[in-house]
Amino acid sequence: MGVVMKNGTGVEADRVGQWSGTAPTAGFRRIQKSGLKRAMDLAVAWPLVVFIGPLLMIVYALIKIFDPGPALFTQLRVGKDGKTFTVYKFRTMRVDAQQRLQALLDADPVAAAEWQKYEKLKEDPRVTLLGKFLRKSSIDELPQLLNILKGEMSIVGPRPVQTSETQRYGTDFPFYSACRPGVVGLWQVSGRNKLTYAQRVAYDIEYVQTWTIWSDFVILLRAIPVVLFGDGAY
Numbered sequence: 189m190g191v192v193m194k195n196g197t198g199v200e201a202d203r204v205g206q207w208s209g210t211a212p213t214a215g216f217r218r219i220q221k222s223g224l225k226r227a228m229d230l231a232v233a234w235p236l237v238v239f240i241g242p243l244l245m246i247v248y249a250l251i252k253i254f255d256p257g258p259a260l261f262t263q264l265r266v267g268k269d270g271k272t273f274t275v276y277k278f279r280t281m282r283v284d285a286q287q288r289l290q291a292l293l294d295a296d297p298v299a300a301a302e303w304q305k306y307e308k309l310k311e312d313p314r315v316t317l318l319g320k321f322l323r324k325s326s327i328d329e330l331p332q333l334l335n336i337l338k339g340e341m342s343i344v345g346p347r348p349v350q351t352s353e354t355q356r357y358g359t360d361f362p363f364y365s366a367c368r369p370g371v372v373g374l375w376q377v378s379g380r381n382k383l384t385y386a387q388r389v390a391y392d393i394e395y396v397q398t399w400t401i402w403s404d405f406v407i408l409l410r411a412i413p414v415v416l417f418g419d420g421a422y
Contacts, residue, residue, distance in 0.1 A: 308381055
């Protein structure tokens with residue numbers, strides 16, 4: 189066990205994200221044990237994979253043609269119970285993305301401040317022309333259907349974060365790790381990239397604290413216009 193700390197709810201938790209007391213809300217307990225949520229994930233993911241299979245192959249080919257390199261982007265993310273897994277996305281950035289980002293942050297203090305606040309850039313030199321379309325339409329996220337089928341992600345849930353980002357949750361990390369990360373999250377239908385990172389964390393915590401299967405349906409319905417109109421996407 190790590191050092192015991194208290195979060196905003198007054199419930200004790202240790203530094204590695206394990207509650208040392210009773211779960212703080214009914215929503216927290218429900219989302220940890222819900223078999224219905226997993227059943228809904230499979231009921232949605234399997235038909236989608238079959239239906240959009242041709243689209244996935246077309247996008248894969250276009251990436252290879254217009255920006256030679258891997259068509260899929262893979263990265264370790266933190267999932268349920270704090271376990272790491274490999275997330276899949278269509279690659280939207282250039283192959284030398286990390287070098288481009290570091291050069292920009294070193295040379296542009298305004299961009300560095302934006303990155304510190306959001307961990308995103310509205311004018312990102314790393315993103316390809318095709319990548320901008322894939323992000324705007326959210327098509328880049330579709331390979332995560334494979335993560336759902338593997339039991340690593342859910343249709344709805346907190347967005348999967350890197351290990352370095354877990355510190356942003358502080359002692360509220362147990363809320364994040366209570367469930368599988370989602371392809372769609374509450375913060376995405378509440379402002380998406382217009383939100384600061386702190387606001388995104390707050391929405392993730394709210395989602396788990398108040399979770400019901402009905403809330404997942406509501407988030408999915410709210411996601412439809414967000415995806416169709418690309419609101420807050422870049």
